[in-house]
Amino acid sequence: MKLVILRSAKTGVEKAPDGPYQQEFNTHYADRLIGNLRGHPEFCTACANDCFHCRASYRRNHSRDIAGVFAFPAVLPYLIEKPQDYVPANVPAHDALVAVHIHEQILLAMLNHCPRWGTRCVVVPLEAPDWISRGARSKAIALCRANGVEIDFPKPLCAFKPAPGTALAEFRESFHIGCPDVALTVENGVITKADVKVAAACGSTYYIARWLVGRNLDDDLATEVISKRLHSYPCTASMERDPELADDTPLHIAGQAHNKILAPVKDVPAPSHDRVLSPTGRLVQRAPSDSLKNIRHAKELILQEHRSHGAVSFKQLQARAPNLNRAAFISAMLLLKKEGKW
Numbered sequence: 445m446k447l448v449i450l451r452s453a454k455t456g457v458e459k460a461p462d463g464p465y466q467q468e469f470n471t472h473y474a475d476r477l478i479g480n481l482r483g484h485p486e487f488c489t490a491c492a493n494d495c496f497h498c499r500a501s502y503r504r505n506h507s508r509d510i511a512g513v514f515a516f517p518a519v520l521p522y523l524i525e526k527p528q529d530y531v532p533a534n535v536p537a538h539d540a541l542v543a544v545h546i547h548e549q550i551l552l553a554m555l556n557h558c559p560r561w562g563t564r565c566v567v568v569p570l571e572a573p574d575w576i577s578r579g580a581r582s583k584a585i586a587l588c589r590a591n592g593v594e595i596d597f598p599k600p601l602c603a604f605k606p607a608p609g610t611a612l613a614e615f616r617e618s619f620h621i622g623c624p625d626v627a628l629t630v631e632n633g634v635i636t637k638a639d640v641k642v643a644a645a646c647g648s649t650y651y652i653a654r655w656l657v658g659r660n661l662d663d664d665l666a667t668e669v670i671s672k673r674l675h676s677y678p679c680t681a682s683m684e685r686d687p688e689l690a691d692d693t694p695l696h697i698a699g700q701a702h703n704k705i706l707a708p709v710k711d712v713p714a715p716s717h718d719r720v721l722s723p724t725g726r727l728v729q730r731a732p733s734d735s736l737k738n739i740r741h742a743k744e745l746i747l748q749e750h751r752s753h754g755a756v757s758f759k760q761l762q763a764r765a766p767n768l769n770r771a772a773f774i775s776a777m778l779l780l781k782k783e784g785k786w
Contacts, residue, residue, distance in 0.1 A: 445618040446511040448535060448561075449478065450543040450554065453515035467547075469518050473571050473680050474544040476646040477601075478513065481506045481619060490651045490677050498654045499647075502640065506619055511536040516546050527553040540615045541566045548580035555587045555595075565594040565611035569601035569645065571694055572682035598622070600681040600694040602644035602701045607779070621645040626653050626705045633661050635709075644698065648677040652702055661710050670702045738768050742776035747785065 452469035479487040483505035489495070514532050524530070527549035541563050543551050555566065566588060570576060581597055588595040594612050598604035605623035606612035616622035620642050626649065629637035638656045643649035652673045659665055674695075681694035689697060703712045745765055749756045761773055 445509060445540060445614060446536075446538040447481075447506070447509055447540045447542065447615075447619065448511050448538040448563075449474070449513045450541065450546050450551070451478075451513065451515055452518045452544070452546055454518045465523075466519055466521050469516075469520070469547070470545040470572070470575070471518050473569070473646070476680055477542070477544060477569075477621070478510075480621065480643070480645060480647045481510065483507075488647050488651060490673075491654070499650050502620075504620060509619070511538045516550055520547050524549045528556075531557060535561055537562045539564045539611065540619075543568045545571075545575050548576050551576070552580060552583055552587065555584055555591075555593075558588070558593050559591050563593055565615055566596075567601070567604065567612065567615065568595070568597045569604075570597055570599035571601065571680055573684055573686040573688070573694075578688075599686070599689065600698050602646075602649075602681070602698045609785075616642060623701050624649040624652075624705055626656075628656070628705070628709050630661065630709050635659050635661070644679075644702070646677070646680040648674055648679055648698075649702065649705075651677050652705070656705075665706055665710070666703050666712060670705070671699055674699055674702060735772070738772040739775045739779065741765065742768055742772045743780055746773070746776055746780060 451474035452471050453474070454471055476487075481504075483499070483503075485497070485500075488499065512535060514535065516530060524547060527547070530547075530550045531553050535557070538561055541554070541558070541561075543554070543566065551568065558566070566584075568576065568581075568584070576597070584597075585595055587593075594606075594610055596604065596606060596612055601622065603623055604612075604616060604621075606616060620640075621644070622642050624640075624644055625642040627637075627639040627641060628635050629639075635656050635658065638653035640650055640653050652670055655669050655673050656665065659669060663669075679695055679698050681698045683693050683695045685691050685693055706712045742761070742765070745761055745768075746756055749760055749764075753760075758770065758773060762768070762770075
């Protein structure tokens with residue numbers, strides 16, 4: 445899978461925003477993400493003298509898979525007259541496009557060209573509340589939908605866990621970045637190994653996993669290891685409260701994502717709210733358990749009808765399960781399509 449990264453970068457000659465008509469873009473997070481993907485030895489220095497190069501054994505250097513990195517000015521006007529002038533002429537063919545805090549008008553101009561480049565999916569991480577406006581997100585989603593391109597706005601990127609069978613899921617698995625996935629080996633109640641399958645893009649998951657090894661499951665690992673290490677790494681997600689996250693912070697969402705590492709071996713703290721992240725990077729109300737049960741039932745019926753008759757109609761489905769509403773069947777069909785089962 446080939447990747448193109450769009451980022452903001454300082455040239456060393458630009459000035460700080462001059463008045464209310466200019467904005468400055470984050471450049472640090474892109475440095476972290478690219479350093480992680482390229483496996484730079486000096487990428488992580490969190491352990492200082494205690495470092496034993498825990499990331500080296502993974503041999504994760506995706507330099508050959510990065511088809512290009514394109515930088516845009518770190519200080520730009522809020523309104524650009526001709527954003528298309530910023531679209532590079534030499535963007536190579538690629539499968540995935542990652543845009544790290546670039547001007548939203550430039551992002552939209554870039555998305556217009558995705559069919560020409562063969563782009564299959566776009567990931568726009570939101571590490572802070574003001575990285576992109578809701579209106580620009582809506583336009584980006586419409587553009588990508590019209591071009592058959594998958595797009596996601598994870599807030600933050602370590603909450604990124606797309607549906608299986610999608611190009612977005614392939615991106616997460618190929619580059620090992622997104623919602624953390626760590627396989628823990630436990631012997632006699634003690635964690636003896638922590639194998640990082642997927643890490644936060646900033647690299648903090650490797651640091652956390654290293655310090656989980658040797659700890660007893662009876663310890664308060666969520667507080668004593670995950671929270672402590674995430675804050676000292678430090679996590680690159682914002683500590684600013686976000687109305688779209690139910691007044692929570694991206695940093696807290698990152699902590700919850702890492703707490704789930706422990707779920708296979710011990711109980712983890714429950715989230716502080718009953719909402720989940722949507723594909724647009726917003727927290728929405730979690731579906732009631734009975735709704736989820738109805739959707740699972742609808743999926744089973746759809747597959748049965750498809751195997752038996754080769755075609756499926758709402759009339760047939762509702763005749764078999766009159767207690768299920770049309771919304772359950774539509775949700776089931778969308779999920780089956782994303783999972784590649786129908």
